[in-house]
Amino acid sequence: MATNSTTKKPAAAAEESAEAVTETATARPARKPTPALEVVGPALRVGDEPVTVTLSHHHAIDGTAYPPGAEILVSPDYAHRLRSQGYVSRT
Template identity: 55%
Template sequence: MTTNTIKKTTAADESAGTATVEARPEHASRRAPALVGPPLDDGQEPVTVTLSHHLRIDGADYTPGAELTVSPDYARRLRGQGFTART
């Protein structure tokens, strides 16, 4: 059976030159890309949709009420599956 151990650092360790890594909030380092989902086809203009349900696209989580810029084909699929809010 494997157990997890936590190494406690002391002031002596930090003064000896041990570098510490500061935790960054995940939401600050993660920005929504300009276009979500599949790429645009030739001649298509992106469409902005508002989500009505939680959705995970390409490893990124989007909460209800989030506005996404997607291709028209992808917007049509999201509407058909009930993921977009009626506006």
């Protein structure tokens, strides 16, 4: 049978060390609110028109959270990528 070779701290010292360890964690930066319809994601190519897509799942683009059902404007290439990854609803 193995024995524990560490010594117990007195109750007063244990409370002091517990108080020293208790710190508030830094809060995460808040995500930006969903903006009005503007092109998000990769930039449009010259001559391309933005495409409106409706998201079927929660998705975060450039630090902005978009809930399911949100309509966003994206470049045609990015819309194709979102469709192939299952983020765009079929309707």
